[in-house]
Amino acid sequence: MRKAFLTAALALGLIGGVAGGAQANTLRMAYDADPVSLDPHEQLSGGTLQLSHMVFDPLIRWTQELGFEPRLATGWERVDDTTMRFMLREGVKFHSGNEMTSADVVWTFNRIKESPDFKGVFVPFKSMKAVDDYTVEIKTDGPFPLVLHNSTYIFPMDSKFYSGKTDDGAEKSEIAKHGNSFASQNMSGTGPFMVTEREQGIKLVFERNKDYWDTDSPGNVDEIVFTPIKEAPTRVAALLAGDVDFIAPVPPNDLDRVEKDDGTTLVTMPGTRIITLQLNQDRVEALKDVRVRQAIVHAINNEGIVKKIMRGFGTPAAQMSPEGYLGYNPALKPRFDVAAAQKLMDEAGYGDGLEMSMMCPNNRYVNDFKICEASAAMLAKIGIKIELTTMPKAQYWPKFDERAADIMMIGWHSDTEDSANFYEFLAMTPNTDTGRGQYNSGAYSNAAVDALTEATLKETDDARRAEMLQDIEQILYDDAAFVPFHWQNLAWGARKGVNIGAVVNAMNFPYLGDLVME
């Protein structure tokens, strides 16, 4: 009965558009949210980057092993300490039919520098100039090690398409956070897909770019119907019922079901988002004492939390940098030890206990409030009485900005996929002028960390840089600068025959252009 419905629906709605009865591969996918805008520079978020990888191509992109591979740039070379040269692919056409040249890349670069969300990442990039039609050079402000990292954010836009004025007299290139700009409604890129239909919050339909330059790509998806399904149980049910082919994220509670079901496969991967607690030294005098901070870190069994609360869906952490990052220091291990914790409390003179407030979001990270509840219970064992408040993220962030509690939770994913980004935002001394330490709610401050972090942003030698970054992790570990929990895993579910395993990555933007469906 259902089959009949489905066939009818397919015949009417999905395949109806394809002439000649050729078999079209349609991928129906469901994520927890859809992109805020069609403008690739309006918001720096996972949703926007996913969309960018579908409709545009970056100069270079990350591989599954966190290396770089050429896309619109065919190669790159360092000209001198502050200059990087990119050779561009020739004969690439935008969806509008315009040909891509260095002028488009420079235009895009200048637009990024205007974007409130992206310009922070691009501060070290001083300028870009076109050497000839198919060569560009990026100038950095002093030696800068992350030129390639950041170049994965350069998705050349069709400068002719996005230039000029709309009928209302607005600039087509305008980046509007809260307006109805041309770029937020229209797209022209070089990517494997084109948007054909969009009902915001409900549906986004893509069609394959017939003239896609990457003819070596094995991808065979002709059409993508993207539906945001906010509720995790509904998303999983839609996959199990066969209403969609591909979902993300899969919640920890349903991993087993998706894995064991005959019709579906589960793909998981260690993620790079670190979940932590910050200990506010400005609010609580006792937290200035490294022994108290060490006691707290020793009292919290983060391996147990991963096992019991996360159901194994995470990697227990003792530092910020995940494995694969330059800063990952293999010597650092989780240090749960209640006896040691109690001893440290006694030594610090707080054997009788302490009282502190804790605040956590309840809908931002996987199992966020449960992690905090468990931590509060664990801290009670060494006499630290926690008054815990949890709230939705919409209310949480203003509280976080106010530093409204003694202990606050924050998870962080490095926008540059590099360790230094963690320290810049979470560990450096807060400074409103430079923006450093913007999310360091603990007011942790160590001059050595500040100096080393700044130095790593000028060091271009990978080996030396790795050493410096790992030193920072060691200092943060010894200082018990924060309470590390784990790196959240990533999980995707798909119908059998949809080979997502080959196209997913730790950044969580699957390269759908290369997806093969059977």
Add this chain to the structure above:
Amino acid sequence: MHLLAFLIRRLFQAIIVMLVISIIGFSIQSNLGDPLRELVGQSVSEAEREVLRDQMGLNDPFFTQFARFIGNAVQGDLGTSYFFKKPALEVILDKFPATFELVLAATIMIFTLSVPAGIYAALHPKSWGARLIMSASIVGISVPVFLTAIFLIAIFSVNLGWLPSFGRGDTVEMPWGWETGFLSLDGLSHLILPAISLASIMLPLFIRLIRAEMMETMRTEYVRFAWAKGLHSKRVWLTHAFRNTLLPVITVGGVQIGTLIAYTILTETVFQWPGMGFLFLEAINRVDTPLIIAYIIIVGLIFVVVNTIVDLIYTLVNPMMKLPGAAA
């Protein structure tokens, strides 16, 4: 003339309701969170955020913001949604058909099932069927709507595979721009589970209400008189008893159908039904304050309209009744 006076009164009432709601909405909006967080990425500096807040007028004093809102609202502009970047009113009206059809389908289910079930349970209170209906309705009242919804999805979509698990399916556009799901097989199949979930909240209540009222009426003098006249039992039940049962049912029912709109928030969220309720919950998550305020104002208006319609129907069923406030 009475009707006109009545409608004008209701119009004033609606305006006052909407004004009060907008004041309440405005005074709580600062507690909903910071809209900027949802608009910008994590690495945007606080200074940048402050500039954006200024541009959006979020730093203006309460009365400046409220005066600006009322000034625009009088001209039919309820603000611009941060997420959709379109007028909030337009966004809501876009989603209205989906919610309306869901509520309509649920209402049809409620009436077609509760009337026979209620009458039956009243006429044969000791029968097995009546007992089954009554105990099932207790269960129905106590199970929360999202649980019903998840159960239905697990059984009919995942296990049996008969019905789709989410969304609205194919819709057909009517000449006046209304997207309807009633006219396609796919649309109807998508409607079944959400409508059952939504109906499950009110159905038991209506059955019990009709049963109680019907039993009450069966004991009145005029019903006994009708029996004494030797009238056919069907005529006594349906014409004499049931017609009088209907009056309180319509009053309570009208209010309850309005409340169904509140329950659409949960139902639509579970089924990813692209209606106003789903939109509202999303707006709260995104701190899309203009959309939140516009939604509660529109829902306030819907309540007034529904109550007005109920009052009109009431006078049709019982010609002795006068429209409230029109008698003077």
